[in-house]
Amino acid sequence: MLPSAIGPPYDRFLATAEQVARERPEVDLEMAREVFDEVATLLYNGLVLDGLDDHDAGAVVDGLCLDLVAEDPLAAVHARSRATLEEPGDLHDPEGVSRVYLIAGATLKL
Numbered sequence: 001m002l003p004s005a006i007g008p009p010y011d012r013f014l015a016t017a018e019q020v021a022r023e024r025p026e027v028d029l030e031m032a033r034e035v036f037d038e039v040a041t042l043l044y045n046g047l048v049l050d051g052l053d054d055h056d057a058g059a060v061v062d063g064l065c066l067d068l069v070a071e072d073p074l075a076a077v078h079a080r081s082r083a084t085l086e087e088p089g090d091l092h093d094p095e096g097v098s099r100v101y102l103i104a105g106a107t108l109k110l
Contacts, residue, residue: 009049009061010040016065039068039108046107048100055090056097064104074110077101 017032043049043064049057063084067076081101088094 008054009058010044012058012061012065013037013040016069020069036068039064042107043104046103048104048107052096052100053092056092059091060097060100060104063101068108073108074105077105077110081105 013036014033017036018029021027021029021032049060052060063080064077067073067080070076078101081098084091084094084098084101088097091097
């Protein structure tokens with residue numbers, strides 16, 4: 001079973017693919033789905049979110065959904081990792097979340 005079919009938080013990647021395709025006419029919906037499904041698969045198979053509670057894992061996926069469609073995804077992920085430590089908001093484990101952003105970036109070979 002693919003991670004996007006498992007449910008939260010991986011289902012947010014499919015929603016992002018659909019949103020990007022709606023907002024950017026040059027983006028092919030099926031290609032966007034394929035790319036974000038691959039993202040979900042790599043993170044799921046790599047156990048990248050393991051060790052985070054559901055709340056923090058969801059926050060990481062939400063952040064990645066924004067960062068992966070940025071002009072420079074690597075810079076966006078690194079900036080989010082730093083910002084997580086500076087302003088953790090309601091995160092339960094800000095240091096773990098910050099670290100997971102960097103691991104996700106490496107896993108996705110950004």
